[in-house]
Amino acid sequence: MALLTGLVSVAVGARAAIGAPATSCTTCHRGIEDAHPKKALTCTQCHRGDATAQDAGKAHTGMWANPSDLRVVEQTCGACHKAIVARVKSSIMAHRSGTQSGTLFPNGLQSTREDVKFSMAPVATIPGVSLPKSHPLPKGAVARLEPLPTFEEGGDVFFDLLRKECTSCHLWTQPKALKGNMRATGCAACHMPYAEDGRYQGGDVAVSRTKQGRPMRHVLTKQVPITQCATCHNGGSRAAMNFRGMMEAPPEGKQTFVYDQDLLHGHAYSEQTPDVHFTKGMVCIDCHTEREVHGDGQIYAKRHYEVEIRCETCHGTPDRIATGVTSQGRRLRNVFSPAGPNPTGLVTLVSKMTGATHVVPQLAALPKQPAGHERTHLAKTECFTCHTAWAPTCYGCHIKMDYTAHAKPVDVSFDKPRQCPQQAGLVPTHRGRAVRRPRANPGRQLARPGRAVRAARPAALLLRRSGGPARVRLQEARLRPQPDRAPHGRQGVTLVRVLSRQPARARPGALHHARASETVRVQAADRLPVGPDRRRGRRIAAGDDGGRRAAAEP
Numbered sequence: 001m002a003l004l005t006g007l008v009s010v011a012v013g014a015r016a017a018i019g020a021p022a023t024s025c026t027t028c029h030r031g032i033e034d035a036h037p038k039k040a041l042t043c044t045q046c047h048r049g050d051a052t053a054q055d056a057g058k059a060h061t062g063m064w065a066n067p068s069d070l071r072v073v074e075q076t077c078g079a080c081h082k083a084i085v086a087r088v089k090s091s092i093m094a095h096r097s098g099t100q101s102g103t104l105f106p107n108g109l110q111s112t113r114e115d116v117k118f119s120m121a122p123v124a125t126i127p128g129v130s131l132p133k134s135h136p137l138p139k140g141a142v143a144r145l146e147p148l149p150t151f152e153e154g155g156d157v158f159f160d161l162l163r164k165e166c167t168s169c170h171l172w173t174q175p176k177a178l179k180g181n182m183r184a185t186g187c188a189a190c191h192m193p194y195a196e197d198g199r200y201q202g203g204d205v206a207v208s209r210t211k212q213g214r215p216m217r218h219v220l221t222k223q224v225p226i227t228q229c230a231t232c233h234n235g236g237s238r239a240a241m242n243f244r245g246m247m248e249a250p251p252e253g254k255q256t257f258v259y260d261q262d263l264l265h266g267h268a269y270s271e272q273t274p275d276v277h278f279t280k281g282m283v284c285i286d287c288h289t290e291r292e293v294h295g296d297g298q299i300y301a302k303r304h305y306e307v308e309i310r311c312e313t314c315h316g317t318p319d320r321i322a323t324g325v326t327s328q329g330r331r332l333r334n335v336f337s338p339a340g341p342n343p344t345g346l347v348t349l350v351s352k353m354t355g356a357t358h359v360v361p362q363l364a365a366l367p368k369q370p371a372g373h374e375r376t377h378l379a380k381t382e383c384f385t386c387h388t389a390w391a392p393t394c395y396g397c398h399i400k401m402d403y404t405a406h407a408k409p410v411d412v413s414f415d416k417p418r419q420c421p422q423q424a425g426l427v428p429t430h431r432g433r434a435v436r437r438p439r440a441n442p443g444r445q446l447a448r449p450g451r452a453v454r455a456a457r458p459a460a461l462l463l464r465r466s467g468g469p470a471r472v473r474l475q476e477a478r479l480r481p482q483p484d485r486a487p488h489g490r491q492g493v494t495l496v497r498v499l500s501r502q503p504a505r506a507r508p509g510a511l512h513h514a515r516a517s518e519t520v521r522v523q524a525a526d527r528l529p530v531g532p533d534r535r536r537g538r539r540i541a542a543g544d545d546g547g548r549r550a551a552a553e554p
Helices: 043-047 082-087 097-104 157-165 226-233 290-294 309-315 375-380 415-424 510-514
Strands: 244-249 267-270 348-350 358-361 428-431 464-467 476-483 492-496
Touching: 097 157, 157 267
Parallel strands: none
Antiparallel strands: 244 267, 348 358, 428 464, 476 492
């Protein structure tokens, strides 16, 4: 998908440039919408180009398809909205530091969860609002972020993974060409909504209605729908999907052919209980503020430092009525409460999207507080901990979960190799002794009432041939500190798992060599299958083990 493909020939407004004929742009773009209805702008004020030209080639020379792209935004939107542009470029929606932390920290490439160094931006990220020299940085803020290194610069596959998989959900780059993901970059990523199919629905006769990658209409707006938020927030915590009661589900039937299907965000979804605010007709922007989206000009390591809205802002506490003031002391413009005494606890919210008025329930007005509303409990627990009907986890997306594991054993990729030794004449060994296993009997796996099943000791599992002359001794994994190579010259210490060293495995060709020793000669019947579902029901050809051979005996 090309960013605003086809809109190179689209002007911002239906008005011609100053001094040019009134129909110089609208000669071709008849019926185009005024992109900036609040203040009249000419086409070339935003898109550049030549408004006096009489043919498309000359008229579009030097034009910017998307004037709000962060690479040129200072010259376009920034001419009037300078402060906002500066804050946006340092906001977490532009650099997305938190996502990197979730990948780099667990893999030893970041010392702490908040010790972020990089941004998903092509240039260095600096604060958009300067602080006095003696003023400390706000909590969670950092002074500067460098562009995420390439694989050649960083030398680590996780940097490459971030660049290829996670850079499509921030304001600098284009999204993946999937249904529901199509949007522009920069300011237009939010303020110029796209349809989920990415097709134009406006009145410009020069723009195709069938090609994808175009906004719904050529109009900037502050009324941002949920579907526009979902162009990015369908991944990660899936906030825009959870809000609407949509949970990713395993594909079925034709949906398994992902690249041949027109699936929303590339996934199948099951219907769950939506958020109560969604059922009342509210959207994301009814609660979230301009400061959260545009940022405050500082660079924060994690998104929770950017969020200022709290449940208490609108619903109050058991002791007091809500005041509509955020955690950072700013009053919400669409939440209203009486200035004087408020014995009935009336607080209202006006939707920024529809203009509808919602009466906000107040905890202090409840005749009796429900269980769990004790002051000590609320002081250390967020409201959504209990009031969220459901939340997605790694189970269901990346892991197969079966809560009937005792009655019906879980079938995952790690289970099959554990079952194969009995079929291939291999037995597991532990501390040099063969482990006797009874034949599969699901009944014996069940826990008796009132008795717990003893968990198996976590240990590595080596396999030997049942008739072999030697036994494979199993050394339990030992943990010891090892120097860890950190990027950019930083040294750290990590715990690595050390196992006894095994002889190098012979190449497949060595299995047929006349002088191959018994330690590397492995018969076809003694090898494990490649995976749980591959090569099932047929004999594996001799010498073809797919790289999965039993450990050679020392």
